[in-house]
Amino acid sequence: VRKGHYKTDAVVLGATNYGESDVILTLLTAEFGKIKGVAKGARRSRRRFVGTIDPPARISVLFHHHGGHGELKRVEDSKLIDGYAGLKADIERFSAACYMVELSDALSSEGDEWRPAYGLLTSLLFELSSGMAPDATSRFFEARILKLMGLMPHLTGCVICRKRVAGEPKAVFSSARGGLLCRECSPGSVGAMEVSLGTAMFLSTASTLDADKLRRLKPNQQLLGEADLMLEDFIRFHTGREFKTRRFMDSMRSAKAVAVS
Numbered sequence: 001v002r003k004g005h006y007k008t009d010a011v012v013l014g015a016t017n018y019g020e021s022d023v024i025l026t027l028l029t030a031e032f033g034k035i036k037g038v039a040k041g042a043r044r045s046r047r048r049f050v051g052t053i054d055p056p057a058r059i060s061v062l063f064h065h066h067g068g069h070g071e072l073k074r075v076e077d078s079k080l081i082d083g084y085a086g087l088k089a090d091i092e093r094f095s096a097a098c099y100m101v102e103l104s105d106a107l108s109s110e111g112d113e114w115r116p117a118y119g120l121l122t123s124l125l126f127e128l129s130s131g132m133a134p135d136a137t138s139r140f141f142e143a144r145i146l147k148l149m150g151l152m153p154h155l156t157g158c159v160i161c162r163k164r165v166a167g168e169p170k171a172v173f174s175s176a177r178g179g180l181l182c183r184e185c186s187p188g189s190v191g192a193m194e195v196s197l198g199t200a201m202f203l204s205t206a207s208t209l210d211a212d213k214l215r216r217l218k219p220n221q222q223l224l225g226e227a228d229l230m231l232e233d234f235i236r237f238h239t240g241r242e243f244k245t246r247r248f249m250d251s252m253r254s255a256k257a258v259a260v261s
């Protein structure tokens, strides 16, 4: 990006206080991928930045780029496009939204190659606000963003010998190996888990679909539960970290299960 002023739409991924009155914003933009910029005086003067610095706000932002790679931009103005008020009123939906934001931030680095992620994040935030179940939305988002990054595990056959894994209801999944393992290749795989082929196929399909097609998938709770375990293990293996919001969602789900039984 050349030195100059730029205007783009963005989702706020994070906001950190900086100095006495500034805020450093991490933004997933439509045109420049992920960027970081300092919003001068954002804590003192809420007038210019009102409502626009809290994740997962969708904003229109004007920033100045001084030139050079990876340098902090200067956020000069921002206007709210969507504050996702509906999501904030529902703790489960809001947690799913925060998780998608947290995952986007963790998996991305700054730069143009992250441009398609903006469309993915905004379309699934939209689906989440329009009634898509929080669990399903989170799994769809994980599968889609991993695919987008070229990290999606190989789930249509054995990741080692490439043989189709079919004709059996169960298969072995290994995060370390990056996919399914057939009966011959699976012995000795530490940390591998048994999964149903149906779940593997479901995730493999979901990773390739646009939001309007994802809406038509109606995974049941058992399938979603298994997909949850697989992707949690895989993402933990890749990022080396736990996600606060994901853990929070899991604890809410178990609390609900206890209340029901």
Ligand SMILES: [Zn+2]
Residues within 6 Å of the ligand: 158, 159, 160, 161, 162, 163, 181, 182, 183, 184, 185, 186
């Ligand atoms: Zn094999």
